[in-house]
Every structure is written in structure tokens, then in C-alpha cells.
Amino acid sequence: MPAPASPRLVALDGLSQIVGEGRMLSDVISDPVWQELSPPERATAQRLISETLRYLGRADHLLTSNLQRQPPLRVMNLLRMATVEFMTGGAAHGVVNEAVKLAGRNKKTAPMKGLVNAVLRKITVLDATEWDKAPDTMLPKWLRPKLAKAWSKPVVAQIERAHAVPPPVDVSVKSDAADWAEKLGGTLLPTGSVRIAARGQVSALVGFDTGDWWVQDAAAALPVQLLGDVSGKRVLDICAAPGGKTMQLAAKGAEVTALDISEARMARLTENLARTKLAAKTVVADALSYEDGPFDAILLDAPCSATGTIRRHPDLPYVKTLTGIDDLVKLQRALLTRALGQIAPHGRLVFCTCSLLREEGEDQIKWLLSQNDDIEIIPPHAPSLDPAWISPEGGVRLRPDYWADMGGMDGFYMAILQRKGKASPA
Numbered sequence: 264m265p266a267p268a269s270p271r272l273v274a275l276d277g278l279s280q281i282v283g284e285g286r287m288l289s290d291v292i293s294d295p296v297w298q299e300l301s302p303p304e305r306a307t308a309q310r311l312i313s314e315t316l317r318y319l320g321r322a323d324h325l326l327t328s329n330l331q332r333q334p335p336l337r338v339m340n341l342l343r344m345a346t347v348e349f350m351t352g353g354a355a356h357g358v359v360n361e362a363v364k365l366a367g368r369n370k371k372t373a374p375m376k377g378l379v380n381a382v383l384r385k386i387t388v389l390d391a392t393e394w395d396k397a398p399d400t401m402l403p404k405w406l407r408p409k410l411a412k413a414w415s416k417p418v419v420a421q422i423e424r425a426h427a428v429p430p431p432v433d434v435s436v437k438s439d440a441a442d443w444a445e446k447l448g449g450t451l452l453p454t455g456s457v458r459i460a461a462r463g464q465v466s467a468l469v470g471f472d473t474g475d476w477w478v479q480d481a482a483a484a485l486p487v488q489l490l491g492d493v494s495g496k497r498v499l500d501i502c503a504a505p506g507g508k509t510m511q512l513a514a515k516g517a518e519v520t521a522l523d524i525s526e527a528r529m530a531r532l533t534e535n536l537a538r539t540k541l542a543a544k545t546v547v548a549d550a551l552s553y554e555d556g557p558f559d560a561i562l563l564d565a566p567c568s569a570t571g572t573i574r575r576h577p578d579l580p581y582v583k584t585l586t587g588i589d590d591l592v593k594l595q596r597a598l599l600t601r602a603l604g605q606i607a608p609h610g611r612l613v614f615c616t617c618s619l620l621r622e623e624g625e626d627q628i629k630w631l632l633s634q635n636d637d638i639e640i641i642p643p644h645a646p647s648l649d650p651a652w653i654s655p656e657g658g659v660r661l662r663p664d665y666w667a668d669m670g671g672m673d674g675f676y677m678a679i680l681q682r683k684g685k686a687s688p689a
């Protein structure tokens with residue numbers, strides 16, 4: 264008879280599937296076994312996986328010096344999970360006991376109970392300075408050299424450092440950001456988002472049920488700001504779901520059409536609009552064939568490698584590879600070309616991706632400008648936009664290592680495009 268599910272067992276299975284098989288955490292957590300856990304147990308299991316992945320480099324550093332040879336992957340993952348649990352505040356005795364019990368629950372790992380016990384007893388006498396000194400988890404081989412080429416090795420080390428810091432929760436508010444920062448006990452960020460210090464269930468916070476705000480990283484909130492004043496304008500939000508940017512546009516008084524190819528993701532957008540009592544026309548369609556222009560403004564938040572969100576999704580480095588990036592680059596180009604055809608002569612198009620790869624950001628804009636004599640990039644303008652973020656071709660490059668002393672931000676790229684010689688209405 265299979266052992267009953269427990270958060271640690273489910274987390275260990277999930278971890279092994281991510282690190283060993285390249286499955287995504289979002290897929291892992293939809294497995295039926297996760298439904299056998301209560302909601303708080305599910306949250307614990309998910310946190311155990313995320314934190315182990317976030318601190319894998321540090322855990323391996325400490326474990327390697329206490330292991331004569333690397334044990335089978337499942338045992339190594341068990342040791343990693345217990346090491347991280349202890350180093351992030353778990354009680355030594357409990358962590359060791361649970362790990363030994365967990366080893367005993369599987370016939371392949373049961374013979375290694377003694378090893379698990381011995382190694383973790385050594386780990387749990389180490390003090391926090393050993394942990395703090397241990398190296399951060401390195402970006403995967405498919406990504407690291409690319410970023411080092413784009414920004415230099417020291418910058419990559421800063422990005423890796425930023426990935427090791429648990430991200431704060433940022434929210435976008437319908438109005439009165441300063442007031443909401445106070446009510447939520449958070450901080451009003453220079454760009455207008457509210458950063459919440461509180462951990463725990465976000466949906467239990469004041470203002471969630473009443474739809475006064477929604478979770479959105481500060482970096483992700485900038486592209487809409489680059490569109491300028493959209494009040495009363497007809498705006499097409501391409502690749503809109505689950506709707507973070509649609510809600511911003513609607514809150515600013517735009518007449519929004521939210522377009523996405525995924526029915527399931529669009530259902531989440533519709534729920535978000537209902538909760539925030541904001542309005543948008545929703546369309547489930549392929550943006551490559553949709554036609555309803557001209558629009559006064561267009562936002563294209565194109566599908567991408569999502570490499571800018573690794574600090575929020577520490578499983579990404581284990582599941583993404585360079586395979587597929589070429590297809591994404593082609594799709595982004597096709598979407599950009601299609602979007603240009605729907606923009607009114609005076610209109611602005613903001614292109615953005617949550618990617619750290621130049622292929623999905625700066626290079627796409629250079630390519631577009633080389634193909635279209637009549638299109639120009641226009642200088643970005645938004646509250647507290649740091650001039651250091653503006654890249655040579657005129658777009659905005661955001662990196663996870665920016666705002667390090669305030670809790671960082673997601674990696675993003677965005678650029679504003681317009682037909683040459685047409686005055687900007689913003």
C-alpha cells in the first residue's frame with residue numbers, strides 16, 4: 264500500500280521531478296497527490312520545493328564537504344531539502360528526524376537512513392555564517408554564458424545573488440497608492456507600485472476581496488505606464504492573460520480589448536476583472552489572425568522564456584533550455600509585425616517581455632527597426648524611470664539586481680514604438 268501523502272514526501276517527489284526530469288513546478292502541483300494535502304500542507308510542500316531550488320547552490324556547497332561521494336539523486340534531494348529547511352530557520356532535531364523518517368519511507372532510500380542521519384547531524388551544527396558565505400546557485404549553462412556576454416560576469420554574479428533573495432510581494436492599486444501602502448503596511452515604490460512586507464496569504468489582506476489591488480511585480484507594471492495617458496482611448500492588450508496589465512489599463516480609464524489565445528488563462532483574466540470591478544472586452548483568439556484595428560494604443564506582452572522571473576520561479580532554470588527560444592523569437596517577431604498593422608497612425612505600441620535575453624528584447628527592436636523605415640523608437644517616460652535603465656537602442660532594460668537594497672525587481676524589457684513623424688498624444 265502506498266504511503267499516505269505528507270508535505271515533505273510530496274515535496275521530495277516534486278523536487279526530484281523538477282531537478283531530475285525537468286518538469287515545471289506548476290505542472291507538478293497539479294498532480295492528484297497534491298489534492299490529498301490540506302491547503303496549508305500544500306503551501307508548505309510548495310515552499311519546501313521553492314526554497315530548496317532557490318538555495319540549491321548553497322546546500323550543495325555545504326553537503327559536498329560532508330559527503331565522500333554524491334548519493335543517488337533522491338537522497339541528495341532529501342539532504343538538500345533538509346539542509347535548506349534547517350538553514351532557513353527549521354529546528355535541528357525536527358529537521359533531522361523528519362529527513363530520516365522520510366528516507367525510511369521508500370525502499371530505495373531506506374538503506375541510506377544512516378547516511379542521511381550522519382550527514383545532517385554535521386550540517387545542523389554549522390552556524391549561519393557558513394550558510395551566508397556559501398555560493399549562490401549558479402544560472403544554468405544554457406543561460407549563464409549568454410548573460411555574461413550581454414552584461415559581463417560581475418553582473419551575472421549580481422543577478423545570481425538577486426535570485427537567492429526571496430522576492431517581495433508587489434501590488435498595483437486602482438487608485439491612492441500612498442493610502443494603500445499605509446493600509447497594507449507596505450512601501451510606496453518610486454514607480455507607483457506598493458511593496459508589501461507581510462508574508463502569508465495575500466488574499467487575506469485588506470483590499471483583496473474588495474478588488475482594490477492585484478499582485479503585480481513593480482517591473483511588470485511599467486510597460487502600461489510607458490503608454491502614457493490612455494484614458495478614453497481604444498487600447499488593444501495583446502497576450503493579455505491573466506490580466507495584470509489589462510487591469511492597469513482599465514483602471515486608467517482605457518477602453519480595453521484584452522486578447523489571448525488561451526481560454527483557461529482568459530478565464531483567470533475574467534475572474535480578475537470581476538474581483539476588481541474593472542471592465543474590458545475579452546477575446547480568445549490567436550493574435551496572428553485577429554483583426555479589429557486601428558487602435559489608439561497597443562500593448563504587446565509577448566510570450567517569452569520568462570527568464571526575468573527566475574527569482575519568483577526558481578524551477579525555471581531546471582526546466583527551460585535553449586530549445587524553443589528560436590521559436591519564441593520568431594513568434595515575437597510575427598506578433599510585433601501583426602500589431603504594427605493594427606495601430607492608428609498617431610498610436611503608440613509598447614512591446615515587452617519578462618526575459619533577460621537580448622534576443623527577446625533589445626535585438627527584437629533592432630530587427631524591427633531594420634525592417635520598417637517608417638517606425639521609430641520613442642524615448643521612454645514614466646514616473647521615476649531611472650535613466651540608467653535606458654538601453655542604447657532606446658528601450659528600457661530592467662534586471663533582477665536593480666533596486667537590490669529595496670528587494671529587487673523582475674527582469675523585463677520594454678520599448679515604445681510609433682510611426683515616424685506622428686506626434687505622440689501622451
Ligand SMILES: C[S@@+](CC[C@H](N)C(=O)[O-])C[C@H]1O[C@@H](n2cnc3c(N)ncnc32)[C@H](O)[C@@H]1O
Pocket residue numbers: 501502503504505506507508509522523524525528548549550551564565566567
Ligand atoms: C507573458 S504572458 C502575458 C501576461 C499578461 N500580459 C499579464 O500582464 O498578466 C503571455 C501570454 O501570451 C499568450 N499567447 C501566446 N501566444 C499567443 C498568440 N498567438 N495569440 C494570443 N495570445 C498568445 C499566452 O496564452 C500568455 O497568456
